[in-house]
Each structure stands twice: as structure tokens, then as C-alpha cells.
Amino acid sequence: MSRVYRLFFCALAGLILVGADHPNLASERKQAEAQAEIADRLESIAATYRQEAERSHSPDRQTEPCEPGDDRRYSDLCAQWKAADAASVSATWAWVSGVVGTLSLVGVFAAIGLTYQANNISRRMGEAQTKAYLANDGIRLELSAASNPPFSAIINCDWRNVGNTPAFDFEVEYRLLATLRSGEVIFSTLFHANEECGAVRIDPSDKAGAHAHFRELSFAGYEDAISRGDVTILVDMNGTYRTVFNKIERVSDQFRSVKFYPSGNGASRLIEVKMARITDAIES
CATH class of the missing domain: 1.20.5 (Single alpha-helices involved in coiled-coils or other helix-helix interfaces)
Known part of the structure; x- marks a missing residue:
């Protein structure tokens, strides 16, 4: 019996001990679970910090520059x-x-x-x-006196149109200047040609005479000088004409006496003057 009692009491003591230890095991389990949950949360926080640290050290792809x-x-x-x-x-x-x-x-x-x-x-x-082009064929100058001086001078000049169209409203004026070798001026006068008929028209390959008659020219006392060729006569010609293009063109020429051919005497005297073209303009 004693042995049976001993076994009974041992079993009873074991049950008591087991019953006394059960609450402790449940508490430890809860504590372990709480600690595990805390550890998981701490690990999650640590992982979050690690990710932020990695992002701070490596640029975001959305902010990456490009070459x-x-x-x-x-x-x-x-x-x-x-x-x-x-x-x-x-x-x-x-x-x-x-x-x-x-x-x-x-x-x-x-x-x-x-x-x-x-x-x-x-x-x-x-x-x-x-357009029209006008050129002259030279001039002829004659000095004449029907009685005592004054003389009269007659200039004749033919102007030819060497262009391809007519020349309209042709007008020309002559300036006549006579001087001695010493430079003394005997007379100087200006005269318009063709004053009787006015401006003329000259067709291509045609020609027109432009004559001028100078009257009342005083050569008194210079007849011998003229005969000896001691007098120089200059003729300056300046003219204008209008082309078919309604433009005004100008022509000019200059001639100088080179020789005098006197003829006649008494009441009728005539002096023919040979003229040659020059290039210098006549000065006043």
C-alpha cells in the first residue's frame, strides 16, 4: 500500500507541478510572440531606413540626366x-x-x-x-563792201545728218571774232543762222545749209592788215536739235582763218577767207 500511496502522491505532485507551470508557459509564449512582433516591426523600420539610404546614395531614375x-x-x-x-x-x-x-x-x-x-x-x-547725228562739211566765209566800210560778212555752212532718224528743230548760232596778231580785238559779234526760216528739219543722209549774214562790220583802217594776213578771224559754232526720242542734242565746232584772198577794188571789194577747223574754243 505504501508503494501505491507513494506512486499516488508522486503523480499528484506531478499534476500539481504541471498545473502550476502551465500559466507560466502561456505567459512566456505571449511574451515571445510580442517580442517577435516587435522584432518584425523593428526589422521593417530598419529596412525602410536602408532603402532610403540607398536612394540617397543612388539617383532616382526619373531624375537621371542623359547624354x-x-x-x-x-x-x-x-x-x-x-x-x-x-x-x-x-x-x-x-x-x-x-x-x-x-x-x-x-x-x-x-x-x-x-x-x-x-x-x-x-x-x-x-x-x-x-538717233540723228549732225556734222558739218566746213564753212565758207566772205567779207565784202559795196562802197566804203563798213564790211559785211557772209557765212555758209552745210550740216549733214549721218544718223538713222530725222533731226528736228535744228538751230545754230555763229560767233565771229576778229583780232590782230597783237591781240587787239577788231570786232566780236554773235548771229543766229537761218533767222529768216527758223529751225529746220534734216532727214537721214540729207543736209541743210545754215547761213548767217553779218552786217555793219567795221574794218576801217585794217584793210591792209587783212590783205597781209595780219588779222585772224575765228568762228565758233554752237547748235541744238531734237531727236525722235524727244531729247535735245548739242553740236559745236570751231574754225580759224588761214589765208585771205582779196579781190576787186574801189566801190566793190571782196575778200574770200579760207577757214580751217580747230579744237580750241574761242575765248571771250
């Missing part, structure tokens, strides 16, 4: 760089277009100017080939 030609559509910074590059390229092409436009405009004006100049040259050449 020319590198297309990173996920990067905002790259898109901004590409927009800036596009604006720069557009500005460059706008400048180039402006320069090209300016040069084109200059070229247009230059072409217009050259065309205008070429047209003017062509027009002037056409007029030069078509």
Missing part, C-alpha cells in the same frame, strides 16, 4: 534637357533662316538693280544706234 542621343523616356530631367536642346536647335535654325532670308532679299534687290541697269544700257545703246 545627347540617349533617349530615357522615364527621366523627367532627361526630358527637360531634350526640350532645352530642341529649343536651342530651333533658335539656331531660326537664325540661319533669317540670314538666308536676308541674303535672298539682298539678292532680289541686286537682281532688280542689275535688270534695271541692263535695260537702261540696252535702251541707251538702241537710242545711240538709231
